[in-house]
Amino acid sequence: MKVTMTTNDPTAPENPIPAGFRAGYVAVVGLPNAGKSTLLNQLLQFKISIVTRRPQTTRKNLLGILNGEDYQIVFIDTPGILKPRYNLQRFMMKQVSAAIADADVLVYLIDVKDHRQRPVDLQRQLAEAQGKPVILLLNKIDLVPDKRNLLPLIGDYHRVHPFKAIIPVSAEKNDGLDQLLQVLTGCLPESPPYYPTDYLSDQQERFFVAEIIREKIFTHFGEEIPYACHVEIEAFEEKENGKDYIRAIVVVEKDTQKSILIGKNGEALKKVGQVARGDIEVFLGRKVFLELFVKVRRDWRRKDGMLKDMGYS
Ligand SMILES: Nc1nc2c(ncn2[C@@H]2O[C@H](COP(=O)(O)OP(=O)(O)OP(=O)(O)O)[C@@H](O)[C@H]2O)c(=O)[nH]1
Ligand SMILES: [Mg+2]
Known part of the structure; x- marks a missing residue:
């Protein structure tokens, strides 16, 4: 399977855009190891972004393009948010800021088992979103035996930011992602596609x-x-x-x-x-x-x- 192809130019006259077509950029952000790259791969049903159990796997933004019948979502997988200690990490954090600036919508991932992720930190990180819609994903719920334990967490997060939605998901097990897509497409502006509709990514x-x-x-x-x-x-x-x-x-x-x-x-x-x-x-x-x-x-x-x-x- 080819990752990038150039056969289907969305701007060509023989490819009319259906009325009501929606398209936009969605930045996938969160702490290192939250499962951002896993989410991207699962949504695209193709592994384009590397995944490891170690934090700081992703270093550069990577586009993953999901083409539906009446929408195109350009996901931006980003490096995990951290306090940079050296120049490469400073570059990585600039990538995150650039993705947030480019995005129409943000998907913020939280690893529900990672206790370093406090609602108050999230508030600070989301200041950069400048009022753009943010969807909060509580990821890795396959590791939570009793889902009722998530309810207080959802309440805490609702208090820190007016999220478009808070959705418990398992990126790895493909749980909750249909709901994510439904909410996401609802947030996208009406627009023609940004990339040919058989593109999966911008990279070679x-x-x-x-x-x-x-x-x-x-x-x-x-x-x-x-x-x-x-x-x-x-x-x-x-x-x-x-x-x-x-x-x-x-x-x-x-x-x-x-x-x-x-x-x-x-x-x-x-x-x-x-x-x-x-x-x-x-x-x-x-x-x-x-x-x-x-x-x-x-x-x-x-x-x-x-x-x-x-x-x-
Ligand atoms: N159990 C479980 N593990 C998950 C889930 N999603 C991701 N993981 C695991 O979490 C680890 C980190 O996943 P990544 O997708 O690399 O996380 P990331 O947010 O892209 O990490 P960075 O690129 O380092 O910022 C990997 O070992 C994944 O297999 C999930 O839904 N459930
Ligand atoms: Mg990653």
């Missing part, structure tokens, strides 16, 4: 390939390694007869991280490559030959010049 294949590799690094390594890694696609050669050739560079901050990533006799990196290749092939729908290399760029997360060169600007 290279981006997704790099993200899949990063996801595998997040799942295979602990401590600071996942956070110190950045993945670049150095070569992506499509072959007529045979497998595509992909060469990816994993950038780390220190020599010690490089040795951990490579592992004894290169075993650790090989494992990441194998697992990533499997997912890349499923994603692209074709076979690939994947080569991984590791490079050190000292303290790249803290250096604006490097961050800019690496696409975080």
Whole structure:
């Protein structure tokens, strides 16, 4: 399955827009690990955004486009909201602000099992929404055996902000998402679609390939390694007869991280490559030959010049 296609131009005269068509941007925001990327994937019924059990998985805004018969919702998956400690995190928070500024509607996700999320903090974070409609999702309700326990929480949140709706959901189990779509489409303005109606995202294949590799690094390594890694696609050669050739560079901050990533006799990196290749092939729908290399760029997360060169600007 292709993620982006260019065959269906919504502005072409042979594609008349049905009367009453609604379209708009919806920013999906919340604390790290709330389940924002899981929600996006579930709504699109296609995994475009990487998901791990670690916080700060998403670093850049990613568009996911949901096309209905009479609506187009352009979701913006965003990095989790945090107090930035270094330049990469400052970039991530600028991404969140940009998504909120671009959005017609906000979907704010809360992990009901995460007690760090206090209603009062939410109030501060929603100041940026400037009166735009906000839908609050209480996510991961599959982990709540007695749903009646949610009622006081719903009451608390109703008091902090005039939400359009507060909906208990499970992004992972696809529970409550029909109701979310119903409320969302009701909030969207009448507008022609923003993207061709067979687009799923704004990103190119290279981006997704790099993200899949990063996801595998997040799942295979602990401590600071996942956070110190950045993945670049150095070569992506499509072959007529045979497998595509992909060469990816994993950038780390220190020599010690490089040795951990490579592992004894290169075993650790090989494992990441194998697992990533499997997912890349499923994603692209074709076979690939994947080569991984590791490079050190000292303290790249803290250096604006490097961050800019690496696409975080
Ligand atoms: N049980 C359960 N787990 C969920 C649900 N939604 C997400 N998760 C899990 O929560 C973890 C974080 O999910 P993500 O979708 O990566 O969260 P995120 O908000 O995008 O995180 P960042 O990108 O780090 O801000 C993963 O382990 C998911 O499998 C849910 O509805 N139920
Ligand atoms: Mg995410």
